[in-house]
Every structure is written in C-alpha cells, then in structure tokens.
Amino acid sequence: MGYRHVFSDNFYRAEIDPERIGVQHYEEAIIQDIEFAAVQTGARIVIIDNLTYLCNSSEKGDVAGLFMMKLMALKKKHALTLLVISHTPKRNLSNPITQNDLAGSKKLYNFFDNVFAIGQSAQDKRIKFVKQVKVRASEYMYDSDNVIVYEITNEDGYVRFLHKGYGKESEHLRDKSEEDxxxxxxxxxxxHREGKSVREIADLVNRSKTSVHRIIAREKNKEDVGPVEGVPPGDVGQVGQVGQLGQSETVRVHGRSGFRDDLVFEMDDNHCF
Structure with a gap:
C-alpha cells in the first residue's frame, strides 16, 4: 500500500473545466480566472503548468506574445511571482540546451526575467540536471559548466528531486552518432525549403552560419549534378583502349544525351575530357 503525500494548506490547485476548452475568448477567460483565484486566495506565487495547454496558440508567436503580455500585466497589477512551465519539442539529446529549445516562438523568451531548463541525463533516466538559460537581474551561476544535478526519488508518496551535487552539462549529454x-x-x-534564412537555421540547430551554409550548398550541388539519363551505372567514360599514364587514351561515351554513340574523345594527361 502506498503513501499519500499531504500538501500545505496554503497550496491551491486549479484545473481547467474540460467543457470550456476552446470556447470563444478562451485565453481571455483563463487570464480573468487566474486573477480571480489569486485575489480570492491571497496567493503571491502562481505556477502555470503548462503554457502550451493554457494557450492553444502558443506555437504562434504573435498570439502567444499577446497572451504573455496579459500575464505580465497581471503580475505587475498584483505584485505576483509567476512560474510559467513550457515543454520543449523533441530535441537532440546530444546538443546543449539553449533558448532555441523553448517550445513555440522565441518571442516568448523576451518576456521572461529568468529562464531555467530541466534536462534529461544520458547517464541514467532517474538523473536530471538544471541549467540557467537566461538571467536578467541576478547572478549567472548555473551555466553549462555548473549545472545542478538531481535524482528523482519517491519517499512516503512524495515524488521529488534529491540534490546530488553539481557537474558539467557535457557529462550528461549523449554521444553524437552518425544518425544524430x-x-x-x-x-x-x-x-531551408521552408524559407528560413541561414541565420535562423543556425540559431535553431546551434551551429555556425558557415556550417549550415556548407550543408545547404552541398545538397544543392547534389541536385544540380544528377545522373545522366539512359546511361547504365559505370558505363560513362569507360576506357576503350587502356594506355600508359600520361599518354593519350581513347574513350567512347555510350548513350550520352546530346552525343552520337560513335563519337570518340581523347583525354589529356590529366584524364579530363
């Protein structure tokens, strides 16, 4: 038989009525209800879990930005402390966590005073690490060289983070593979096909602009140099008469578009047409 954890009497938990999800002016109604609940309970700290569920359009920068502006106005009006949780989309666990991993538009990032992320360690599924991603008015203490390490534990029905110490983020990242x-x-x-600029893509994948440009250019070259129609693999440029290196050789090109089959080309010393 398990244990039931008893929370403080000062902890209030509210859920959204499923029947009201998607109604007209849904986001505005949510803001009003948060304000009403905070005033009624006298709460000074409000935790929103999570932004995607609360704001149906959090993936759209403009709509999500407007929603966050209303939350910020609510915060200032009642001197609240807001903890807004936002889940990350599927990400490569070989890469360090950056601001680009925030679900939805990067515009949301500008609204937050401080941002920290909880990452999954490659060492053990029970191990998590906490990293500061943005600091506006305090000290930057827990960056990639000094993440906080925790272990998920369950004691007396209370699932919590057990502090294990500190470490480097690189120690908890998965080794990069060819598949990655x-x-x-x-x-x-x-x-690139969606029309994003090299700079935007570089920010998204945490790579240099030069690296991104090289990958795009290499793919474009592959598309430009396609296979010759009607030519079996290995048939183009086969040597008809093999001579000594440095001597002229005759090469017959079979079935090449735009050329007769009986044309004979001579290669120079560098074996180029």
Whole structure:
C-alpha cells in the first residue's frame, strides 16, 4: 500500500473545466480566472503548468506574445511571482540546451526575467540536471559548466528531486552518432525549403552560419549534378583502349544525351575530357 503525500494548506490547485476548452475568448477567460483565484486566495506565487495547454496558440508567436503580455500585466497589477512551465519539442539529446529549445516562438523568451531548463541525463533516466538559460537581474551561476544535478526519488508518496551535487552539462549529454548528424542535416534542409534564412537555421540547430551554409550548398550541388539519363551505372567514360599514364587514351561515351554513340574523345594527361 502506498503513501499519500499531504500538501500545505496554503497550496491551491486549479484545473481547467474540460467543457470550456476552446470556447470563444478562451485565453481571455483563463487570464480573468487566474486573477480571480489569486485575489480570492491571497496567493503571491502562481505556477502555470503548462503554457502550451493554457494557450492553444502558443506555437504562434504573435498570439502567444499577446497572451504573455496579459500575464505580465497581471503580475505587475498584483505584485505576483509567476512560474510559467513550457515543454520543449523533441530535441537532440546530444546538443546543449539553449533558448532555441523553448517550445513555440522565441518571442516568448523576451518576456521572461529568468529562464531555467530541466534536462534529461544520458547517464541514467532517474538523473536530471538544471541549467540557467537566461538571467536578467541576478547572478549567472548555473551555466553549462555548473549545472545542478538531481535524482528523482519517491519517499512516503512524495515524488521529488534529491540534490546530488553539481557537474558539467557535457557529462550528461549523449554521444553524437552518425544518425544524430544525419537528423541535423535533414532538419537544416527542411528549414531551408521552408524559407528560413541561414541565420535562423543556425540559431535553431546551434551551429555556425558557415556550417549550415556548407550543408545547404552541398545538397544543392547534389541536385544540380544528377545522373545522366539512359546511361547504365559505370558505363560513362569507360576506357576503350587502356594506355600508359600520361599518354593519350581513347574513350567512347555510350548513350550520352546530346552525343552520337560513335563519337570518340581523347583525354589529356590529366584524364579530363
């Protein structure tokens, strides 16, 4: 038989009525209800879990930005402390956590005074690490060289983080594989086809602009140099008469578009047409 954890009497938990999800002016109604609940209970700290569920359009920068502006106005009006939780989209666990991993538009990032992320350690599924991603008015203490390490534990029905110490983020990242690199290249090309700039893509994948440009250019070269129609593999440029290196050789090109089959080309000393 398990244990039931008893929370403080000062802890109030509110849920959204499922029947009201998606109604007209849904986000505005949520803001009003948060304000009403905070005033009625005298709460000074409000935790929102999570932003995506609360704001149906959090993936759209303009709509999510307007929603955050209303939350910020509520915070200032009642001198509240807001803790807004936002889940990250699927990400490559080989890469360090950055502001680009925030779900939805990067515009949301500008509204927060401080941002920290909880990462999954590659060492153990029970191990998590906490990293500061943005600091506006305090000291930057827990960056990639000094993340806080925790272990998820369950004691007397209370699932919590047990502090284990400190470490480097790199110690908790998964080793990069060829599959990871392939996924990054594929994502870069997808973003490029969607019309994103090299700078935007570089920010998204945490790579330099030069690296992103090189991957895009390499793919473009592959598309420009396609296979010759009607030519079996290995048939183009086969040597008809093999001579000594440095001597002229005759090469017959079969079935090449725009050329007769009986044309004979001579290669120079560098074996170029």
């Amino acid at each position: 690199e392939s996924q990054v290249r594929s994502y870069i090309l997808t973003c």
